[in-house]
Structures are given as C-alpha cells and as structure tokens.
Amino acid sequence: MTVITGLELSPRKVDYLKFILKKGRTVKTTEISSSFKVDPSTTSKTLNELAASGYLNHVPYKGADLTQYGEMYAEFLIRRHRIMSLLLSHYGFSSEEACEEVSRFEAYVSKDAVDKICSAMGHPMFGVCGEITHEKCFHDAQKHG
Amino acid sequence: MTVITGLELSPRKVDYLKFILKKGRTVKTTEISSSFKVDPSTTSKTLNELAASGYLNHVPYKGADLTQYGEMYAEFLIRRHRIMSLLLSHYGFSSEEACEEVSRFEAYVSKDAVDKICSAMGHPMFGVCGEITHEKCFHDAQKHG
DNA sequence: ATCAATGTTTGGTATTCACCCAAATTATCA
DNA sequence: TGATAATTTGGGTGAATACCAAACATTGAT
Numbered sequence: 001m002t003v004i005t006g007l008e009l010s011p012r013k014v015d016y017l018k019f020i021l022k023k024g025r026t027v028k029t030t031e032i033s034s035s036f037k038v039d040p041s042t043t044s045k046t047l048n049e050l051a052a053s054g055y056l057n058h059v060p061y062k063g064a065d066l067t068q069y070g071e072m073y074a075e076f077l078i079r080r081h082r083i084m085s086l087l088l089s090h091y092g093f094s095s096e097e098a099c100e101e102v103s104r105f106e107a108y109v110s111k112d113a114v115d116k117i118c119s120a121m122g123h124p125m126f127g128v129c130g131e132i133t134h135e136k137c138f139h140d141a142q143k144h145g
Numbered sequence: 146m147t148v149i150t151g152l153e154l155s156p157r158k159v160d161y162l163k164f165i166l167k168k169g170r171t172v173k174t175t176e177i178s179s180s181f182k183v184d185p186s187t188t189s190k191t192l193n194e195l196a197a198s199g200y201l202n203h204v205p206y207k208g209a210d211l212t213q214y215g216e217m218y219a220e221f222l223i224r225r226h227r228i229m230s231l232l233l234s235h236y237g238f239s240s241e242e243a244c245e246e247v248s249r250f251e252a253y254v255s256k257d258a259v260d261k262i263c264s265a266m267g268h269p270m271f272g273v274c275g276e277i278t279h280e281k282c283f284h285d286a287q288k289h290g
Numbered sequence: 291a292t293c294a295a296t297g298t299t300t301g302g303t304a305t306t307c308a309c310c311c312a313a314a315t316t317a318t319c320a
Numbered sequence: 321t322g323a324t325a326a327t328t329t330g331g332g333t334g335a336a337t338a339c340c341a342a343a344c345a346t347t348g349a350t
Contacts, residue, residue: 007249010306010307010308011307011308012307012308013307028326028327029326029327029328030325030326030327038308038309038310039309039310039311040326040327040328041309041310041311041312041327041328041329041330042308042309042310043327044327044328044329045308045309045328045329046307046308048328060315060316060327060328061315061316061317061326061327061328062317062327087232087236088258088262090265091232091261091262091265091266092261092262092264092265093258093261097261101254101255101258104152104253104254104255105250105251105253105254106250108249108250108253109246109249109250110246110249112246113233113238113246116236116237116238116242117233117236117237119237120235120236120237121236155335155336155337156336156337157336157337158336173297173298174297174298174299175296175297175298183337183338183339184338184339184340185297185298185299186298186299186300186301186338186339186340186341187337187338187339188298189298189299189300190299190300190337190338191336191337193299205298205299205345206297206298206299206344206345206346207298207346291350292349292350293347293348293349293350294347294348294349294350295346295347295348295349296345296346296347296348297344297345297346297347298343298344298345298346299342299343299344299345300341300342300343300344301340301341301342301343302339302340302341302342303338303339303340304337304338304339304340305336305337305338305339306335306336306337306338307334307335307336308333308334308335309332309333309334310331310332310333311330311331311332311333312329312330312331313328313329313330313331314327314328314329314330315326315327315328315329316325316326316327316328317324317325317326317327318323318324318325318326319321319322319323319324319325320321320322320323320324
C-alpha cells in the first residue's frame with residue numbers, strides 16, 4: 001500500500017514513463033534517447049534508476065517495460081498531464097500551447113491537486129491531447145514492492 | 146530591453162525575490178535564512194548570485210534590496226503566484242491549499258501563460274493571498290543592464 | 291573606545307538531476 | 321561467425337541546493 005503524492009519522480013523520469021505507457025510495449029533505449037534527443041547513455045542510466053525504484057523491468061540490451069506499479073503510476077502521469085492541459089485550454093491556450101506549458105511544470109503538481117481539479121471539472125473523459133481515464137481516481141491504495 | 150520568459154530563476158531565487166518585495170525594504174541575510182529554514186551561508190551565496198544577475202543590490206554584512214529591474218521582475222513573480230493560486234481556488238482549493246500547491250510549480254510557469262490566464266480571467270484585482278497588480282501586464286519591454 | 295557577542299561571508303564538501311564522451315560489452319544479421 | 325549497430329559502464333561536467341567550520345565584520349554594552 002503506497003500513497004502516491006505525484007511528486008515522486010523528476011521531470012525526465014516522468015517523461016520516460018509517459019513515453020513508455022503511450023508505446024504500450026517494451027521500448028528500446030534508443031527509441032527514448034532519440035525521441036528526447038539525449039545521449040543513449042543518459043537514457044540507459046535513467047532507465048536503470050526507474051527499474052531500481054520499481055517502475056520498470058529493464059532487461060539490459062533488450063529494453064524496458066512498465067511493472068504493474070509503473071503502469072498504474074504512468075496512468076496517473078498521463079491523467080495529470082491531460083487534466084492540467086485541459087485546464088489551461090479553458091484559459092485561451094491552444095492544445096499545443098497547453099501541452100507545452102504543462103510539460104514544463106507537471107512534475108511538480110501533486111496528485112491531490114489533480115484529483116481536486118478533476119472532480120471540479122466533473123471527471124472529463126477527453127483532454128486536448130487524448131482520452132482521460134479515471135479508474136485509478138478513487139483508490140490511491142496500491143501495492144508497491 | 147529584456148524579454149522576460151518567467152523561467153529565468155530557480156525556485157529558491159523566486160522565493161527570495163518575492164520575500165524581499167513583500168518586505169518592501171532592505172532585508173538581512175538572517176531574515177531570509179530563518180524564514181526559509183536554511184543555513185545563513187546558503188542564503189548569503191544565493192543573494193550574491195541574485196546580485197550578480199542584476200536583481201539585487203547586496204551590500205555585504207548590510208543586507209540586500211531589489212534593483213529597479215529586480216523589483217519589476219519580483220512584481221511579475223508575485224502576480225504569477227497570485228494568478229495561479231486564484232486559478233486553483235476556482236477548482237476547490239482553499240487559499241492555503243492553492244498557495245501551497247502553486248509554490249511547488251510556479252517557477253516553471255511562463256510569463257506568456259500567466260498573461261493568457263490573466264486575460265482570460267479579466268485581469269482580476271484580488272487573488273486569494275493579496276492584491277494583483279497589472280501595470281506590467283502589457284509591456285514586457287524593460288531595460289536590464 | 292573596546293571587546294565580546296552576534297551576524298555574515300567564504301571555503302570546502304555533498305547530493306540530486308541531467309547531461310556528455312569514450313570505451314567496453316552484447317546483440318543481430320548478412 | 322564476424323562486422324556493425326545498439327547498449328551499457330565509467331568517468332566527467334554543471335546547475336541547484338544544502339550543510340559545516342572558520343574567518344570576518346558589525347554592534348552594543350560597559
């Protein structure tokens with residue numbers, strides 16, 4: 001049973017988990033490093049750290065995929081991104097502007113805040129950059145080895 | 146003529162400038178360090194950096210106050226904080242919750258975003274933690290030595 | 291006016307995050 | 321099976337933030 005605050009991961013790690021969840025499969029180091037335009041060695045190290053923290057299974061030279069916990073967590077990350085960008089879209093931001101702006105600060109927005117905003121918005125089903133899922137909205141309690 | 150993006154300063158530096166503007170006078174190192182619960186030596190160094198970047202006048206052993214540019218910038222920082230916390234207050238956050246949440250991520254919110262939200266809100270005069278001033282809303286162009 | 295107490299700065303060190311390069315290692319496919 | 325491509329490891333870097341100890345400046349009380 002782990003309470004998630006939403007502040008567990010650094011911005012880059014948030015990027016990686018969202019990327020892997022969106023891919024929906026095992027991803028190779030190079031896919032990530034080229035997507036984010038960083039050296040593969042940088043990605044490799046970050047992937048190791050995410051694996052060490054239980055978010056990923058990382059098989060060296062093979063690729064990384066989300067653990068059960070990592071998947072649950074990444075779903076929160078996507079929901080946070082979409083809720084926050086939907087919010088900004090209500091204040092004159094285009095979809096692209098909203099996503100870009102949110103990308104800068106989302107790693108520092110707590111799950112409590114996201115849940116509050118999500119409720120106040122009536123648990124919207126669609127954001128400006130994709131569907132918003134709410135299954136995990138009401139029970140924080142998750143096993144985390 | 147300096148265009149401000151709002152992303153110039155790290156979170157701690159943002160804290161310091163807001164603190165000094167709110168005091169409205171020269172502040173001593175210890176006032177800041179005790180307020181933020183860090184070692185005075187840490188504050189002293191950060192004050193030096195802010196002075197080196199032109200935000201502060203720092204007279205060693207005497208105290209620091211805002212330069213003209215620093216004051217203009219700090220006014221933006223306060224406006225950003227107040228606009229963002231007012232925004233959250235519209236989604237079920239109490240004043241305290243809104244301010245606390247915003248404190249975590251405000252350093253990563255761009256001036257363009259603040260200006261958009263500010264416009265969409267109709268340039269509100271009052272936030273949840275104080276007055277909102279808008280003089281600097283419409284002209285980014287400011288001298289910065 | 292001096293000196294002790296207090297406040298401040300400097301120098302040194304640590305951690306976390308995020309990045310790079312070069313070298314070693316593993317995988318893959320022709 | 322061996323060359324090429326992908327990946328990891330080892331070694332560094334810089335920014336941000338912090339602490340401690342020692343040096344230094346200021347101030348106030350005698």
